[in-house]
Amino acid sequence: MPTERKHFFGFEVLSAENKTEKVQSVFSNVATYYDLMNDVMSLGTHRLWKSQLIDLVAPENHDLILDLACGTGDLTRRVIERSPNTNVIMCDLNWSMLKTGLKTIQSPFVSTIQANAESLPFINELFSKSMIAFGIRNVTDVPKALSELYRTCKHQGKVFIMEFGIPASEPEKTISKAYLNHVLPLMGDMIAGDKASYDYLAKSIQKFPNNEQFQSMLYQSGFSQVSITPILFGAVNIFSALKTK
Numbered sequence: 001m002p003t004e005r006k007h008f009f010g011f012e013v014l015s016a017e018n019k020t021e022k023v024q025s026v027f028s029n030v031a032t033y034y035d036l037m038n039d040v041m042s043l044g045t046h047r048l049w050k051s052q053l054i055d056l057v058a059p060e061n062h063d064l065i066l067d068l069a070c071g072t073g074d075l076t077r078r079v080i081e082r083s084p085n086t087n088v089i090m091c092d093l094n095w096s097m098l099k100t101g102l103k104t105i106q107s108p109f110v111s112t113i114q115a116n117a118e119s120l121p122f123i124n125e126l127f128s129k130s131m132i133a134f135g136i137r138n139v140t141d142v143p144k145a146l147s148e149l150y151r152t153c154k155h156q157g158k159v160f161i162m163e164f165g166i167p168a169s170e171p172e173k174t175i176s177k178a179y180l181n182h183v184l185p186l187m188g189d190m191i192a193g194d195k196a197s198y199d200y201l202a203k204s205i206q207k208f209p210n211n212e213q214f215q216s217m218l219y220q221s222g223f224s225q226v227s228i229t230p231i232l233f234g235a236v237n238i239f240s241a242l243k244t245k
């Protein structure tokens with residue numbers, strides 16, 4: 001008998017529909033102060049992590065890049081700064097996040113689409129590169145989203161996934177958990193007046209598969225040569241994967 005997969009919203013178990021709905025309400029709530037909060041929570045260091053990701057993506061003029069779960073388009077902005085003639089498609093399920101980002105992105109090379117990562121409205125083998133930063137953790141059916149990334153990726157195309165993690169060794173692990181469980185919700189409350197959304201963020205990070213588990217999910221989706229670039233002792237990780245088949 002098939003076993004039903006559990007869908008965690010933070011530490012709470014929900015149906016697939018309820019999880020998607022609740023995650024989307026978090027991002028509708030945070031859209032207007034999302035970019036500011038990223039700077040505050042990471043003391044500006046998310047800019048360096050994203051820059052490291054764009055170094056790996058290495059955008060070129062002939063690329064067509066998918067920025068999946070793009071939110072306010074922070075990665076897209078960096079791609080077009082680096083390589084203004086690269087074509088990028090920004091895709092997110094949340095209109096409030098997209099709308100906030102579109103106010104500052106004006107490029108004839110960038111298009112935007114509101115869609116679910118689990119069911120992408122693109123033909124097979126369209127993108128030379130796809131990237132997703134801090135988005136995969138929020139998706140309800142992660143294997144489905146990975147198989148959509150695989151389907152829409154060109155032969156010899158690459159996928160880059162940046163996600164928060166929990167460092168494997170001490171004392172970094174304890175420090176990271178203390179920051180997530182105590183400092184982050186407090187900052188969300190003080191700066192954005194929204195403790196609940198940042199409490200969700202903290203819990204969702206702790207519920208996400210560890211590096212080995214996520215790496216094996218990428219292999220199971222069909223990707224090859226999956227490598228991991230840890231940042232800050234694994235508090236952030238970049239997974240790079242190639243489609244060879």
Ligand SMILES: C[S@@+](CC[C@H](N)C(=O)[O-])C[C@H]1O[C@@H](n2cnc3c(N)ncnc32)[C@H](O)[C@@H]1O
Binds near residue numbers: 075
């Ligand atoms: C933490 S934000 C990341 C935004 C951006 N990539 C960045 O790094 O700043 C996560 C984004 O994932 C989007 N998201 C969550 N589930 C999604 C899904 N199933 N399909 C597409 N986007 C989704 C949310 O709407 C939100 O904008």
